[in-house]
Amino acid sequence: MPAFLFKRFVNAAGVMLAVAFLAFLTFRFVGDPVELMLNEQASQAQRDELRVRLGLDKGFVLQFATFVGNAVRGDFGISYRNQQEVFTLIAERFPATFELVLVATFLSLAVGIPLGVYTAIRRDSLLAKALQFISVLGVSLPSFALGILFILVFSVTLQWLPAFGRGEVVQLGWWSTGFLTASGRKALILPGITLSLFQITLVMRLVRAEMLETMRTDFIRFARARGLPSRAVHFRHALRNCLMPVITVTGLQIGNLIAFALVTETVFQWPGMGMLFVQAVTFVDIPVMAAYLIVVSFIFVSLNTLVDLTYAWVDPRLREDALSGGANAR
Structure with missing residues (x-):
């Protein structure tokens, strides 16, 4: 049973990591966050300051690692439209x-x-x-x-x-x-x-x-x-x-x-x-879109994992099939 649990949780973590990557691509490449958050009258210095504050001056891998770390803590950034924390907006809705x-x-x-x-x-x-x-x-x-x-x-x-x-x-x-x-x-x-x-x-x-x-x-x-x-x-x-x-x-x-x-x-x-x-x-509110994708995917993955565990608890043959399938694949 521990091996079955480990396999299911590894699969769930892999799916969530892939979803987080898609959400990061949405956040990073669908429009420029700096241009969306500032008005046209903003100076170049203000744009550069905001870019540094958002971490957009860092490398791609470091940006993704920061994004995943923030998402694990429930920090999805600030909504462009409402100027509120995205986590607060989702919790209210x-x-x-x-x-x-x-x-x-x-x-x-x-x-x-x-x-x-x-x-x-x-x-x-x-x-x-x-x-x-x-x-x-x-x-x-x-x-x-x-x-x-x-x-x-x-x-x-x-x-x-x-x-x-x-x-x-x-x-x-x-x-x-x-x-x-x-x-x-x-x-x-x-x-x-x-x-x-x-x-x-x-x-x-x-x-x-x-x-x-x-x-x-x-x-x-x-x-x-x-x-x-x-x-x-x-x-x-x-x-x-x-x-x-x-x-x-x-x-x-x-x-x-x-x-x-x-x-x-x-x-x-x-x-x-x-x-x-x-x-x-x-309104092209990218942080809210990315957070919604992650939250809904997390619910999907959690429910699928829970159903798998319930089935394995009810029918031990599924645990044996899953583990034997993994052994045969190796």
Whole structure:
């Protein structure tokens, strides 16, 4: 197990180092930081002073090493647009994105699993076929189109839910939450549903496929032969064996939700990290763009590593395969 852990952490560190290099290239070569931070009236002496202060007078390798060291400490520099520390900006926006992703993940599991079970058990029924067709639409339709449609129906026409913003929030130290206010909970409904629709269809189709495969196994036939009721066979035996891949995919999809929530956040003007990144691209705010890339990649890598470790803990054969594969490669 220690060798397996070491291998996984080395892989994660290598990926993060590659991402840091890409972020550094973005920071270093997409425009001149000095020109972006100073106005046109700045003198050459001011430009040279800022260049020295930013470390741009040093060699490429030394600049990259300094960039990585600062990133490890959470120092991503100063935002060109807001003139604030980038880490502070991301910390302020992260709670909004986290709550949105949390709602979307909950909806994807609470809705997707029951629908997947139903379409597997009643696969020849008219409702199951209709749900299958709707799932194809859910995968195909872009989230921004669904978001605009929801705003048109529920905000403009029916005026039931807010069209943009996060509503009132409560500060709990540095963390801000909308779960504790009525307007905050209402504001979460439309963007949460919009962000979760693709995940709902993904979970539904995955559960359906796993259930159909599990229902053909010998232990399910044996359970039926013992005279167990269909409910016990479906939920106590079949569904329990289907949940591991569902939990795995859901864990990996959390990273996708955080990364690609920027479309939903832009449509609903949700003040999260995705909206911050879109604004950074608009105003060529390179430090924010580089920091967003590193933070999201770190979340991706952490979740992937956690899933690998969970699988290895549940199924020791994966540890043996990983280690034997490494030995054969050598």
